[in-house]
Amino acid sequence: MASTVQTKTDLAHQCCIQPSCGATYDIGQVRTSCDACGSLLDILYDWESLPVPKSLAEFEAKWSRRHEPLSFSGVWRFRDLLPFAPPEKIVTIGEGQTLLHASDGVARFVGVSAGKLHLQYEGMNPSGSFKDNGMSAAFSHAHMIGARRAACASTGNTSASLALYCGVSKLMQAIIFIGSGKISYGKLSQALDYGALTIQIAGDFDDAMHRVQQVSQKEGIYLVNSVNPFRLEGQKTIMFRVLEALRWQVPDWIVVPGGNLGNSSAFGKAFHELHELGLVDRLPRLAVINAAGADTLYQLYEKRGLRWNGGRSDAALVNNYYAELDDAHRRASTIASAIEINRPVNLSKCLRALEWMNGVVREVTDEQMLDAKAQVGAHGLGCEPASAASVAGAKMLREEGVIEPGERVVCILTGHQLKDPTATVAYH
Ligand SMILES: *Cc1c(COP(=O)(O)O)cnc(C)c1O
Ligand SMILES: [Zn+2]
Numbered sequence: 001m002a003s004t005v006q007t008k009t010d011l012a013h014q015c016c017i018q019p020s021c022g023a024t025y026d027i028g029q030v031r032t033s034c035d036a037c038g039s040l041l042d043i044l045y046d047w048e049s050l051p052v053p054k055s056l057a058e059f060e061a062k063w064s065r066r067h068e069p070l071s072f073s074g075v076w077r078f079r080d081l082l083p084f085a086p087p088e089k090i091v092t093i094g095e096g097q098t099l100l101h102a103s104d105g106v107a108r109f110v111g112v113s114a115g116k117l118h119l120q121y122e123g124m125n126p127s128g129s130f131k132d133n134g135m136s137a138a139f140s141h142a143h144m145i146g147a148r149r150a151a152c153a154s155t156g157n158t159s160a161s162l163a164l165y166c167g168v169s170k171l172m173q174a175i176i177f178i179g180s181g182k183i184s185y186g187k188l189s190q191a192l193d194y195g196a197l198t199i200q201i202a203g204d205f206d207d208a209m210h211r212v213q214q215v216s217q218k219e220g221i222y223l224v225n226s227v228n229p230f231r232l233e234g235q236k237t238i239m240f241r242v243l244e245a246l247r248w249q250v251p252d253w254i255v256v257p258g259g260n261l262g263n264s265s266a267f268g269k270a271f272h273e274l275h276e277l278g279l280v281d282r283l284p285r286l287a288v289i290n291a292a293g294a295d296t297l298y299q300l301y302e303k304r305g306l307r308w309n310g311g312r313s314d315a316a317l318v319n320n321y322y323a324e325l326d327d328a329h330r331r332a333s334t335i336a337s338a339i340e341i342n343r344p345v346n347l348s349k350c351l352r353a354l355e356w357m358n359g360v361v362r363e364v365t366d367e368q369m370l371d372a373k374a375q376v377g378a379h380g381l382g383c384e385p386a387s388a389a390s391v392a393g394a395k396m397l398r399e400e401g402v403i404e405p406g407e408r409v410v411c412i413l414t415g416h417q418l419k420d421p422t423a424t425v426a427y428h
Contacts, residue, residue, distance in 0.1 A: 011046045011049055011050055012083060013025065015041060016034035016037060016041060016042075017311070023037070027141070030222060032225075040349055045084075051080060053080055053279070056244070059078060059244065070092060072097075073096055074098060074241055075096045075133050075136050076090055076136070078240045081237075082233040086144070089143050094126060095132035095136045096238075100119070100242055100410070101120075101121060101381060102115055102117065103118070103381070105375070105378065105379035106379050106411075110391060110398055112405050112406070113405050116405075116408050118251070119410075120412045121381055122413060123382070123383060123413055123414075123415050123416030125161075127157070127160045127190060128416035128419055129161065129338075129414060130157075130235065130263065131161035132161050132164070133237055134161075134226065134232060134262065134266070139162075139169070139172075141228075142222040147172060147221075147222035148172055149172055149219075150174055150175070150223075150224050151176070152176060152212060153205060153225060154183070154205075155179075155259070155337050156178070156188065157419070158226075159190075163195065174194070174195075174196035174197065175196070175199065176191050176196045176198045178200050178208060179201065186418055204340070205332070205341050206342055206343045225345065226262030227346070236270035236273075238263070250281070250282055250283070252404075252409065253285050253394070253397075253410065255287040255394045255397075255410065256286070256411075256412045257289050257291075257339050257393075257414055258290050258350070259294075259344065259386065260341055261350035262346050264288045265349035267286060268286065268349070268353020269353070271356065271357060285359060286353060286357035286358070287361070287362065288359060289363070289390055289393030290339065290362070291334035292366070294333070294339055294341055296343065297344060297347065297350065297361050298361045301354065302361050304321070306318065307354075308348070313351055318347065334366055335370070335385050335423055336366065336386035336389060337385075337420070338384065338385075338387075338414065339389065360397065362396050364393055368396070369385055369392050372391040373387070373424070375391065376413065382417025383417055384423070386414060387414040390414075
């Protein structure tokens with residue numbers, strides 16, 4: 001059950017995302033869903049009583065204080081926009097030192113004008129993927145409430161990230177559930193090297209996710225998968241850094257691979273909040289790209305018309321779809337192991353983000369992803385297969401005319417080139 005500790009502020013709380021429910025919970029509680037209705041939770045803030053910057057450019061003042069760990073961190077220099085943790089409880093290892101690269105070579109491949117295609121290379125994080133943005137936030141919350149053990153199910157990068165934060169801080173023991181044979185050696189080797197207890201279970205990620213939720217509930221272990229609402233607070237900062245790199249100008253498109261749909265959900269919340277706070281005047285459009293072998297979101301959103309619909313989305317559509325998957329014994333299958341997920345835990349939040357950001361969803365084949373990955377590599381950045389779904393998806397949307405040649409497009413490169421060298425060598 002949820003453990004409660006006294007938190008010294010009531011300026012942040014957990015809130016059910018379902019507008020017709022709206023139940024709230026203290027941030028001292030550990031929970032991944034609403035007791036009243038089972039929906040996912042958001043972290044919401046009492047902005048009126050908090051020191052919110054008047055413009056995003058105010059964050060630039062933090063650059064002159066880079067000797068302070070919280071101003072150096074690419075997550076925590078934006079802490080005014082995720083103010084749930086007292087500074088002394090924040091655990092940072094210098095995550096989020098990532099850069100936005102304009103790539104004219106990749107722009108040509110995608111089909112947009114020179115200068116318009118940007119790659120946000122999250123592979124530069126300490127454990128080599130964007131997961132560190134969210135892990136720093138969830139880990140800080142775990143530390144706030146005094147957790148001693150933290151667990152996740154992982155296709156590889158969440159486990160590498162959790163294991164790293166545990167290894168550096170020695171605050172918690174990491175317990176990791178992976179599906180059998182479903183993890184690249186680059187990622188598995190990180191978890192082992194950082195000293196995590198690594199448990200392989202018979203089955204795939206969806207099975208591992210189910211198991212870890214049961215076990216952590218039963219044993220009172222802190223769960224750091226992206227059902228954890230604090231993780232998504234950290235992942236909002238990827239968007240803040242994109243804006244920072246564009247000198248606070250909003251791009252036209254954010255294109256991101258979709259797996260468990262944590263990133264897309266966090267990006268939606270980031271822009272929704274910035275807009276509510278009057279810090280941006282418009283929202284970019286969102287494109288979420290599935291692998292064709294793990295395309296639940298694509299099928300539901302584009303083929304069956306599932307929408308958030310202000311919180312009144314059609315649950316039967318989802319349940320029927322999952323029943324069909326089960327009847328056909330269909331399992332997720334793609335070379336992009338980081339997005340090899342058929343039951344994305346953040347589906348409802350992602351639908352909400354798609355509504356807020358006038359989003360689209362596409363699916364790309366393994367071949368399209370690997371071709372795009374080779375282009376990213378050839379132009380000097382490199383990424384893992386799943387990351388290249390963003391570039392392959394942008395190219396597809398450009399060919400369809402959904403993205404215009406003159407629009408500013410930001411593709412998120414979610415993981416480092418060296419995460420999965422086997423796929424790269426096999427391709428070449
Ligand atoms: C986790 C991960 C994804 C999927 O992100 P979601 O937030 O689960 O949709 C994509 N690419 C890489 C490299 C990842 O590690
Ligand atoms: Zn609820």
